[in-house]
Amino acid sequence: MSKHTFSIGGVHPHDNKISRECALQQLPIAPAVYIGVSQHIGAPSVPCVAVGDKVKVGQVIAEPGGFVGAFIHSSVSGTVKSIAPRADLAGRSTTHIEIAVEGDEWLEGIDTSDTLVTAIPEDAKTIVEKIRLGGVVGLGGATFPTHVKLSPPPGSKCERVIINGCECEPYLTSDFRTLLEKGEQVVVGAALLQKAMGGVPCTIAIEENKPEAIAHIREVIAKLGYKDMDVMVMKMMYPQGGEKQLIDAVMHRQVGSGALPISVGAVVQNVATALAVYEAVQKNKPIIDNSVTVTGECFPKQANLIVRVGTPLQYIIDYLGGIPADAVKIISGGPMMGRAVANLQAATVKGTGALLFLTEKQTRRAPETNCIRCGKCADACPMGLEPFLLNKLSKAADWEACEANAAQDCIECGCCLYSCPAHIPLLDNIRVGKGFVLSAIRARAKK
Amino acid sequence: MSKLLVSPSPHIHSKDSTRSLMLDVVIALIPAVICSVVFYGWQELLVLGVSVASCVLLEWAITKYMLKAPSTIGDLSAVITGILLALNVPYTTPWWVIFIGAVVAIGVAKMTFGGIGQNIWNPALVGRVFLLVSFPTYMTTWSAPKGLFGADAVSGATPLGAIQEGLMQGSTVQELTAAYDYKDLLFANLGGSAGEVCALALLAGFVYLCCRKVIKPWITLSILCTVAVTSLIFWGINPARFTDPLFNLLTGGLILGACFMATDYVTSPMSVKGGIVFGIGIGFLTMMIRYFGSYPEGVSFAILIMNSVVPLLNMWFKQKKFGRK
Numbered sequence: 001m002s003k004h005t006f007s008i009g010g011v012h013p014h015d016n017k018i019s020r021e022c023a024l025q026q027l028p029i030a031p032a033v034y035i036g037v038s039q040h041i042g043a044p045s046v047p048c049v050a051v052g053d054k055v056k057v058g059q060v061i062a063e064p065g066g067f068v069g070a071f072i073h074s075s076v077s078g079t080v081k082s083i084a085p086r087a088d089l090a091g092r093s094t095t096h097i098e099i100a101v102e103g104d105e106w107l108e109g110i111d112t113s114d115t116l117v118t119a120i121p122e123d124a125k126t127i128v129e130k131i132r133l134g135g136v137v138g139l140g141g142a143t144f145p146t147h148v149k150l151s152p153p154p155g156s157k158c159e160r161v162i163i164n165g166c167e168c169e170p171y172l173t174s175d176f177r178t179l180l181e182k183g184e185q186v187v188v189g190a191a192l193l194q195k196a197m198g199g200v201p202c203t204i205a206i207e208e209n210k211p212e213a214i215a216h217i218r219e220v221i222a223k224l225g226y227k228d229m230d231v232m233v234m235k236m237m238y239p240q241g242g243e244k245q246l247i248d249a250v251m252h253r254q255v256g257s258g259a260l261p262i263s264v265g266a267v268v269q270n271v272a273t274a275l276a277v278y279e280a281v282q283k284n285k286p287i288i289d290n291s292v293t294v295t296g297e298c299f300p301k302q303a304n305l306i307v308r309v310g311t312p313l314q315y316i317i318d319y320l321g322g323i324p325a326d327a328v329k330i331i332s333g334g335p336m337m338g339r340a341v342a343n344l345q346a347a348t349v350k351g352t353g354a355l356l357f358l359t360e361k362q363t364r365r366a367p368e369t370n371c372i373r374c375g376k377c378a379d380a381c382p383m384g385l386e387p388f389l390l391n392k393l394s395k396a397a398d399w400e401a402c403e404a405n406a407a408q409d410c411i412e413c414g415c416c417l418y419s420c421p422a423h424i425p426l427l428d429n430i431r432v433g434k435g436f437v438l439s440a441i442r443a444r445a446k447k
Numbered sequence: 448m449s450k451l452l453v454s455p456s457p458h459i460h461s462k463d464s465t466r467s468l469m470l471d472v473v474i475a476l477i478p479a480v481i482c483s484v485v486f487y488g489w490q491e492l493l494v495l496g497v498s499v500a501s502c503v504l505l506e507w508a509i510t511k512y513m514l515k516a517p518s519t520i521g522d523l524s525a526v527i528t529g530i531l532l533a534l535n536v537p538y539t540t541p542w543w544v545i546f547i548g549a550v551v552a553i554g555v556a557k558m559t560f561g562g563i564g565q566n567i568w569n570p571a572l573v574g575r576v577f578l579l580v581s582f583p584t585y586m587t588t589w590s591a592p593k594g595l596f597g598a599d600a601v602s603g604a605t606p607l608g609a610i611q612e613g614l615m616q617g618s619t620v621q622e623l624t625a626a627y628d629y630k631d632l633l634f635a636n637l638g639g640s641a642g643e644v645c646a647l648a649l650l651a652g653f654v655y656l657c658c659r660k661v662i663k664p665w666i667t668l669s670i671l672c673t674v675a676v677t678s679l680i681f682w683g684i685n686p687a688r689f690t691d692p693l694f695n696l697l698t699g700g701l702i703l704g705a706c707f708m709a710t711d712y713v714t715s716p717m718s719v720k721g722g723i724v725f726g727i728g729i730g731f732l733t734m735m736i737r738y739f740g741s742y743p744e745g746v747s748f749a750i751l752i753m754n755s756v757v758p759l760l761n762m763w764f765k766q767k768k769f770g771r772k
Binding site for chain 2: 011
């Protein structure tokens with residue numbers, strides 16, 4: 001079995017997929033949900049319900065605030081209690097729509113049965129429009145509105161759809177469980193994406209540490225008789241699922257600095273997004289829930305839960321028995337790129353993929369010591385950058401030199417800081433430089 | 448749990464630390480240390496002890512009393528400097544000479560520049576070269592190994608020194624190298640500084656470091672290949688005047704230098720390409736000094752010269768950036 005991987009850098013953290021045997025299970029609906037209006041990249045959505053309105057599951061409660069925007073649907077049935085600012089998981093205040101739950105009544109037209117619908121609409125436009133109406137955004141982490149990604153700018157042409165099933169972040173297993181338990185739906189979702197892009201070939205990329213998923217998806221593709229779709233076995237290497245890295249590994253093409261994947265003919269969608277596409281197009285079911293891995297060595301009741309969007313984190317944690325005594329950090333997402341949770345009252349968003357509990361010992365940063373110029377950061381950087389240099393330039397506030405050394409190309413994967421034996425907070429500093437460089441680039445573009 | 452810890456990603460670490468990497472280097476040096484003690488006896492143990500203790504104590508004293516900063520001896524880099532310095536001097540060197548070497552290595556070459564990571568030249572080599580030019584008598588009185596339980600030492604010249612002397616007296620290289628069995632060079636039976644005596648023990652340490660991914664093999668390989676190719680050319684042209692490749696590979700501390708001194712993180716280039724150019728430079732300069740210089744041995748000087756151009760190599764040889772020309 002030949003294994004594919006990207007060409008520069010990468011690290012090998014232990015994959016720690018301790019929740020891999022936990023089947024997907026439905027989390028009971030919380031008494032109240034808080035649905036944020038900016039759950040995606042782009043303009044925040046505009047609420048289109050009023051306090052006191054009765055809403056059903058799947059009903060639109062906020063409309064896109066611009067082209068790069070997304071519909072937001074009610075994930076529960078009940079009464080709109082408030083539309084007010086509320087702290088998100090980082091503690092920042094954004095507008096949330098609070099809905100008090102009453103029963104579980106779904107909007108008419110949504111197919112809630114388990115029947116697999118394989119008949120694919122003839123027209124690509126219909127598919128993209130249904131995806132837009134379903135509020136589908138990229139669930140691999142970036143939460144970029146999917147219909148925008150599927151509408152390539154004039155002059156560019158898609159040559160391959162890549163379904164990202166790498167799940168290269170340690171601990172995360174929700175995509176793995178989805179591939180195993182909802183493989184048919186994911187594969188039909190992939191076929192829909194192929195159709196939407198004009199019938200191009202499709203590759204489903206899965207890391208080698210998920211052999212069951214690889215076998216299952218191959219079986220499903222054979223059973224459904226899709227000819228232009230294959231499974232590619234990827235080497236276990238972080239960040240294999242990084243968009244640019246994955247395109248490099250699958251198509252041997254490198255997306256240029258600041259360019260979009262479509263510039264090399266690629267459209268990448270994650271497994272959970274493919275499932276959401278299937279549900280939105282074939283079942284008329286917008287994104288109202290998503291799968292969340294709750295895990296960590298210190299967390300005894302690991303689970304892969306299907307959670308309604310807007311569920312408070314505290315509710316999920318309480319359902320699974322509360323916070324372990326030795327956990328000091330809760331991460332939304334994986335340990336390499338996830339964000340530390342500051343506020344347990346915060347609610348899940350469409351892109352919430354995991355809650356990870358880490359102990360002091362696992363996550364404590366050692367004190368910074370002198371750089372020993374070992375070059376491990378440069379070896380690890382999948383973008384071929386020199387983190388040790390960018391770190392220095394960033395600390396010296398030399399933004400021009402940061403730009404000349406491509407700080408803007410940093411994908412913030414964390415490989416540099418992960419591998420630094422001197423425990424220098426490389427990425428922390430590079431992020432600052434990258435921020436300044438990006439705003440300088442934007443300012444120039446405006447002129 | 449009362450408070451949540453919030454910090455930017457990544458939230459986990461590889462657990463590599465400067466100390467763990469340096470510990471691996473110490474482990475990699477153990478075979479060579481054992482060999483040298485077995486071949487040279489208890490005197491070598493004394494040399495090692497004095498050297499390591501002086502280096503560590505000096506670094507501790509400098510951080511505590513001069514820099515008034517937290518001590519850095521825990522990173523074990525001073526231990527390595529101590530071992531390397533000891534392996535670079537004859538076992539007959541008096542303790543106070545070794546101490547002076549340690550003062551130069553740690554005090555001048557390392558701490559003056561700001562401690563670990565900041566020095567331009569390999570500290571142990573600076574110490575060694577300082578001793579070589581200051582105390583030539585002690586540093587060039589080599590003795591053939593007498594072993595842990597052996598008879599009295601026999602004084603003599605190192606193979607490279609003997610050949611240079613012989614050439615000046617009009618002998619040919621063939622006549623001179625006939626005295627040496629290359630197996631002895633590989634398994635250590637000839638005069639030299641401690642670290643030169645057993646190529647196999649040094650190579651074992653090198654393989655360990657590569658397997659543990661502490662270092663990459665390219666610098667070492669490029670030095671060895673360059674030495675082999677350069678000497679092959681000269682030897683091919685005039686075997687009476689120039690020594691052959693195998694002889695050059697196995698003598699004069701080349702293996703020690705190529706495996707443990709040139710691969711020092713701090714004083715070698717970061718990129719693979721830079722490392723290969725760095726190695727070619729060391730190999731070529733070593734051979735030029737050996738063939739045409741007035742010192743019989745050139746590895747130390749070659750490494751120190753190439754250490755000086757590392758910043759340039761780092762600037763010139765960069766890894767290709769993703770998606771850029």
